[in-house]
Amino acid sequence: MATKHADILEISRQNALFHNGDRSTVITTKAADTAVRQLMGGSPHLVRSLVQMDAPDHPKYRALTQAWFMPANIKGLEDRIRGIARRAVDKMAATGGVCDFVREVALGYPLHVIMEILGVPEEDEPRMLTLTQELFGAADPELGRKSGQLEQRDMSKMLSEGVIADFYAYFARLSADRRANPKDDVASVIANSQIDGQPISELEAMSYYMIVATAGHDTTSSSTAGAIWGLAQNPGELAKVKADPSLIPGLVDESIRWITPVKTFMRTATEDTQFAGRQLAKGDWMMLCYASGNRDEEVFDDPAAFKVERKPNKHLAFGYGAHVCLGQHLAKMEMRILWEELLPRLDSVELAGEPKQSLATFVNGPKTLPIRFAMH
Numbered sequence: 001m002a003t004k005h006a007d008i009l010e011i012s013r014q015n016a017l018f019h020n021g022d023r024s025t026v027i028t029t030k031a032a033d034t035a036v037r038q039l040m041g042g043s044p045h046l047v048r049s050l051v052q053m054d055a056p057d058h059p060k061y062r063a064l065t066q067a068w069f070m071p072a073n074i075k076g077l078e079d080r081i082r083g084i085a086r087r088a089v090d091k092m093a094a095t096g097g098v099c100d101f102v103r104e105v106a107l108g109y110p111l112h113v114i115m116e117i118l119g120v121p122e123e124d125e126p127r128m129l130t131l132t133q134e135l136f137g138a139a140d141p142e143l144g145r146k147s148g149q150l151e152q153r154d155m156s157k158m159l160s161e162g163v164i165a166d167f168y169a170y171f172a173r174l175s176a177d178r179r180a181n182p183k184d185d186v187a188s189v190i191a192n193s194q195i196d197g198q199p200i201s202e203l204e205a206m207s208y209y210m211i212v213a214t215a216g217h218d219t220t221s222s223s224t225a226g227a228i229w230g231l232a233q234n235p236g237e238l239a240k241v242k243a244d245p246s247l248i249p250g251l252v253d254e255s256i257r258w259i260t261p262v263k264t265f266m267r268t269a270t271e272d273t274q275f276a277g278r279q280l281a282k283g284d285w286m287m288l289c290y291a292s293g294n295r296d297e298e299v300f301d302d303p304a305a306f307k308v309e310r311k312p313n314k315h316l317a318f319g320y321g322a323h324v325c326l327g328q329h330l331a332k333m334e335m336r337i338l339w340e341e342l343l344p345r346l347d348s349v350e351l352a353g354e355p356k357q358s359l360a361t362f363v364n365g366p367k368t369l370p371i372r373f374a375m376h
């Protein structure tokens, strides 16, 4: 396990020595690993998205959508996203002063933004939300799929009968539509993309849709909820960022660090090597503990505190190196816009009950966050 900030950076930087794709990219059991390999013809992965790839495939597949998610392109989405943010703020105001911030704001806002960019119609958003929660919250009794027969930790069943099959079925239809009628959305880019002159395969296309549709909102929702949690517990920080809106980007980064929605990813050593004083053997499986790295006291002063003025704030919540989060600029932009719209109207906020976090070792965050607030 790499729990120190410096070690996580170093492993993430060395993609040839520490592969993503050789073993599962998330922690799993031996039984589930065996079942997946049987089902997938020896591969340890049920899906093959950017996360499961290494060079030479990874940079080619990443290049397909990279330009879409770069600041120069997403700047053009600012007005549309601001409109969505204003509606989210109005919805919060309409609750009259007490609400579950997760349910009223944090879940719906990033979901709507990414589905618009991807090209999923609004009426299908609740379905996408449920599928994402079932995928990431499989071990949480309140979020996981409640099928009497389905053993949540059995990944092979998730493919054949469960969540992944439902995602595939949905995106296969969307993909066919965008091949016939391309639009100005990410679904059309994926549906019509080619690598080395050949259309990408069904597995890679479906996996691409799935990662954008899931990674694209759950993490941002958790960070958005984390910001209001931090502000509710630290009224002095709320006063600072309200008085000086130039601190909003600092609020955004601090809430992402403080929550760190992606807790871990796995890497596999490609050869025998020494690392941080330990001997690693080829094939050793290593866990990058982002949540721990983001509380490393050698890097962050008073790491458990929530400080909007934290500087520098070189957190690892988006990972690092060749796999660094593709959507990081979008995530930060949509959070910034929400706070630009919400903070001028928010007079006070406090917790109105105990926040609850989802139960998961891979991706998690607040699932209920009761607040009492005053807005104008």
Ligand code: HEM
Pocket (backbone or CB within 6 Å): 012, 050, 051, 052, 062, 069, 114, 211, 212, 215, 216, 217, 219, 220, 223, 256, 260, 261, 262, 265, 290, 316, 317, 318, 319, 320, 321, 322, 323, 324, 325, 326, 327, 328, 330, 331
């Ligand atoms: C990869 C975190 C938002 C799409 C990652 C990784 C992390 C992460 C830790 C792995 C990085 C690594 O292995 O070095 C987050 C957090 C977010 C967020 C904390 C919000 C606060 C988004 C959004 C999208 C997105 C909005 C929308 C498209 C992706 C994709 C990858 C990725 C496609 C795989 C990149 C690759 O392997 O090349 N993210 N993410 N993420 N993220 Fe995000």
